[in-house]
Amino acid sequence: xxxxxxxxxxxxxxxxxxxxFVGKFDEPLFVKVGMELFYAAxxxxxxxxxxxxxxxxxxxxxxxxxxTVKGAAASLSRLGADLLTVHAAGGKAMMEAALxxxxxxAQTTRVVAITQLTSTSPEALKAEQLIEVPLAESVRNYAQLxxxxxxxxxxxxxxxxxxxASVTGPDFLRVTPGIRPAGAAVGDQSxxxxxxxxxxxxxxAIVVGRPITKADDPVAAYHAIRDEWNAGRRSx
Ligand code: C5P
Numbered sequence: 001x002x003x004x005x006x007x008x009x010x011x012x013x014x015x016x017x018x019x020x021f022v023g024k025f026d027e028p029l030f031v032k033v034g035m036e037l038f039y040a041a042x043x044x045x046x047x048x049x050x051x052x053x054x055x056x057x058x059x060x061x062x063x064x065x066x067x068t069v070k071g072a073a074a075s076l077s078r079l080g081a082d083l084l085t086v087h088a089a090g091g092k093a094m095m096e097a098a099l100x101x102x103x104x105x106a107q108t109t110r111v112v113a114i115t116q117l118t119s120t121s122p123e124a125l126k127a128e129q130l131i132e133v134p135l136a137e138s139v140r141n142y143a144q145l146x147x148x149x150x151x152x153x154x155x156x157x158x159x160x161x162x163x164x165a166s167v168t169g170p171d172f173l174r175v176t177p178g179i180r181p182a183g184a185a186v187g188d189q190s191x192x193x194x195x196x197x198x199x200x201x202x203x204x205a206i207v208v209g210r211p212i213t214k215a216d217d218p219v220a221a222y223h224a225i226r227d228e229w230n231a232g233r234r235s236x
Contacts (some may be wrong), residue, residue, distance in 0.1 A: 001082060001110060001205075004233070005030045006195070006225050007057055009177070009209030019048060024219055030082075032057040032207055043079050045167030050080040057207075059155075061114055063087035066097035070085055077109040083175075085155060088113040088142035112153040113146035115139040115160075116164035118191070136160070140167050147172050153204065158193035161202035177207040181225060184211045188212035195225050199232025 009032045010018045018037055018067060022029060031054050033046060038060060049056050058081040062069045069086060076084050095113060102109050104230050116125065124132045131138050143154045143164045153173025156164055158236050161174040180192040198206050208225055215221035 001055070001108075002030065003173075003205035004226070004230055005055075006179070006189065006212075006222065006229055007032050007175070007205060007207045008212050009034065009059075009207055009223065010213070011209050012213065013037070013040055015045040015048060018045055019052070021213065021218070022052060022054060024047065025222070028053045028055070029222075030055040030057065032059050032209075035061075043075070044135045045047050045083060046076075046079040056080065057083040057085075059085050061085050061087055062098065063090045064092045064094070066091075069094050070097040070101035073098040073109075073111065074103060077102045080093045081109050083110050083112060083152075085112055085114055086151075088115050088146050089156070090217040092145055092149045095146055095151055099150050110173075112155055112173055112219040113147075113151050114143035114155050118157055118178065136163060140164060143168055143172070155207075157191050158203045158206075159191050161198075161204075165202050173204045174202060175201045175205045175207060176203040177209075179206045179208045179211070179225070181211055181221075181228070195229040196232035199229055199236045202236075 002115045007030045011034055012018045031049060033056060046056050058076050063074050086095055098111050122135045125135050139160055144167055146154055147168050153167055157178055158176040164174055178189045178192050179195055179198055180186055182194050186192055195206060206229055212218050212221045
């Protein structure tokens with residue numbers, strides 16, 4: 001999995017919009033298909049993106065009983081997903097079932113866990129989930145649980161990446177959204193990092209949506225972000 005490429009979040013309303021967008025690039029990309037696009041366009045958008053030569057991250061945040069998640073992971077890996085997400089809150093048995101669903105040894109799909117959603121506040125953690133430990137401790141706990149289940153890593157904020165690596169070791173992936181080039185619109189993201197900061201704070205891969213998809217020149221925006229990310233990784 002080539003994480004020198006920023007993963008572009010294709011939060012777009014249709015397969016046509018997604019394929020038009022990737023058609024602007026004359027190089028293989030690593031793209032993320034989330035719920036908006038998947039539920040609008042259906043599974044064929046994944047095969048279309050794969051057929052066009054791109055790596056695909058299926059960010060569908062699976063969370064159900066183990067047998068159902070095993071089947072969902074099997075379906076997504078058959079479509080060619082290179083990376084997919086499950087909720088660590090579904091438990092160790094559910095995460096292990098996701099891996100079982102991937103099937104044979106030739107399968108290259110990797111699975112990463114959502115720990116606590118970055119939209120969950122410390123107050124909601126306590127009041128709604130009845131979790132009394134600090135948010136960072138809950139995130140570390142879920143990361144270790146995901147690692148013990150055999151997953152490849154977690155999705156987290158760049159600000160959590162080093163803390164997670166301190167308990168999981170450096171090879172456990174920290175895939176980080178919430179990336180904004182200096183001066184870009186933050187939108188609804190709260191704890192953002194620049195591509196260079198994400199590299200120095202310990203991200204293993206970055207996910208970037210609107211700073212690329214809404215740019216006047218998406219190809220130039222992508223290359224600038226990719227160059228900053230890789231320069232940061234070399235000096236980290
Ligand atoms: O447009 P933007 O760069 O904010 O897109 C970030 C992408 O990462 C979106 O697809 C969003 O759903 C996803 N994401 C996130 N925060 C998380 C998990 C996923 O922003 N904690």
